[in-house]
Amino acid sequence: MIASRGLAGLKTRDLAREIGCANGAVYNLVADVDELVLRVGSRTLRRLDETLSAAETAEHSPQQMLVRIAIAYCDFAAENLELWRAMFEHRMEADKALPDWSVDDQLQLFRHIYKPLAALFPERGTEELGITARSLFSAVHGMVALGLEQRLVAVPLPALRKEIAGLVRAMIDGLIRASELAASPD
Amino acid sequence: MIASRGLAGLKTRDLAREIGCANGAVYNLVADVDELVLRVGSRTLRRLDETLSAAETAEHSPQQMLVRIAIAYCDFAAENLELWRAMFEHRMEADKALPDWSVDDQLQLFRHIYKPLAALFPERGTEELGITARSLFSAVHGMVALGLEQRLVAVPLPALRKEIAGLVRAMIDGLIRASELAASPD
DNA sequence: AAATTTATTGAACGATGTTCAAGTTCGTTG
DNA sequence: CAACGAACTTGAACATCGTTCAATAAATTT
Numbered sequence: 001m002i003a004s005r006g007l008a009g010l011k012t013r014d015l016a017r018e019i020g021c022a023n024g025a026v027y028n029l030v031a032d033v034d035e036l037v038l039r040v041g042s043r044t045l046r047r048l049d050e051t052l053s054a055a056e057t058a059e060h061s062p063q064q065m066l067v068r069i070a071i072a073y074c075d076f077a078a079e080n081l082e083l084w085r086a087m088f089e090h091r092m093e094a095d096k097a098l099p100d101w102s103v104d105d106q107l108q109l110f111r112h113i114y115k116p117l118a119a120l121f122p123e124r125g126t127e128e129l130g131i132t133a134r135s136l137f138s139a140v141h142g143m144v145a146l147g148l149e150q151r152l153v154a155v156p157l158p159a160l161r162k163e164i165a166g167l168v169r170a171m172i173d174g175l176i177r178a179s180e181l182a183a184s185p186d
Numbered sequence: 187m188i189a190s191r192g193l194a195g196l197k198t199r200d201l202a203r204e205i206g207c208a209n210g211a212v213y214n215l216v217a218d219v220d221e222l223v224l225r226v227g228s229r230t231l232r233r234l235d236e237t238l239s240a241a242e243t244a245e246h247s248p249q250q251m252l253v254r255i256a257i258a259y260c261d262f263a264a265e266n267l268e269l270w271r272a273m274f275e276h277r278m279e280a281d282k283a284l285p286d287w288s289v290d291d292q293l294q295l296f297r298h299i300y301k302p303l304a305a306l307f308p309e310r311g312t313e314e315l316g317i318t319a320r321s322l323f324s325a326v327h328g329m330v331a332l333g334l335e336q337r338l339v340a341v342p343l344p345a346l347r348k349e350i351a352g353l354v355r356a357m358i359d360g361l362i363r364a365s366e367l368a369a370s371p372d
Numbered sequence: 373a374a375a376t377t378t379a380t381t382g383a384a385c386g387a388t389g390t391t392c393a394a395g396t397t398c399g400t401t402g
Numbered sequence: 403c404a405a406c407g408a409a410c411t412t413g414a415a416c417a418t419c420g421t422t423c424a425a426t427a428a429a430t431t432t
Contacts (some may be wrong), residue, residue, distance in 0.1 A: 008277060011419070012419080012420060013418090013419085013420095021381085022381045023420090024381060024382070024422080025379080027421075028378095089277065091275065094192075131345070131349060134341075135349045135353050136353075137332075138333065139326070141328045142324040142326070142327045142328015142329065142332075143321055143328065146324040146328075159317070164321075167321050167357060167360075167361075169360065169364065170359075170360025170363075170364055173356075173359070173360035174355065174363075175352075177360075178352065197387085197389090198390085199388075199389095207411075208413060209389090209390090209412090210390085210411075210412065211410080211412075213390070213391080214410070374431100374432085375430100375432070377428105377431080379426100379427080379428070380425105381423105381426070382423105382424105382426105383423095384423085386419100386422105387420090389416105389418090390415105392415085393414095393415105394411105394412085395411080397409085397411085398409085399407095400405100400407085402403105402405085
């Protein structure tokens, strides 16, 4: 239902009708709609993980790998727009904590970026690489999120992919140069 | 009310009580809560615009300028967290179009990025610069959005600022290098 | 076959955005 | 000043949600 009607289009009564039970019975399967959304998000994240893994098969330089991953992320978001959006649009009450399995799911994603980064910057520590990975992911995510947003200027997907590829390459080049300058300041 | 309790904490009845009128009277001021949120967003955007303009006063290189703008954006988001979030969390029904004044407000933002970019890449056309500006903004926005998100790892603000500065510098350096290589391929 | 546990139902509750008929206020005009 | 009308205000009512729960049905165990 999220995939077809968006997160806002997910209603317990409609859902109950679709799976053939009373609306109250939904609460035998999940405690909340929050949990329901998180469980759908978990599946989506797993599919995203598989997609990114598939993009890593061929042997490429770390730079090319990172570009390929970013493009794969963009494509996945475009092809699974509502499911992907639901993961980021969903907000829980401030006092309710994310379940551990949901946090784990999310952290798994950074693995994909971490590996090529570690190859590019062997002198950096685990902590530092983790931060860089998160920054890189966030930047690409931002481009995809605003790029796929319809409400301002709609960007055609091919243009968006080109933009992302260009900026990821630029970011990595820039990071490498900064790293070199820091190592041997002439 | 958005500033103190977040977008989800905005209720017409509470609002009516706070401004001292019946809940129905709210609809004399705005047609919707949608319009209400957009009007608040408009004010927020205007304050953001002023903040970014203030960051541009001193004379700096275009690179430094872009870094300063990104940091100013980050700081504004941190200091106006709920108001800033409300602008991006808010979703309208798919069929309802954004009013023109709201679209204008949003497009104004790119001005700040466009100017330094035009100085850096004088050979690029208006269209191309606009796309680059949007990409750069989206990337920084992504870093700020995920960085200020509490639900995964909470990043301390100083660390986030440093990350943003580093990645913006890297992006610009990378873009310049790519531009140079395209101009004189050796 | 009876008893006990488990699952299901659908009515009911509370919150929320929105509407609207009725009432009120206030400026304009005769 | 009185009477009219426009504009505003009110708060009850409606529809739509998520969620709960007592009653009922089904399944499992004894």
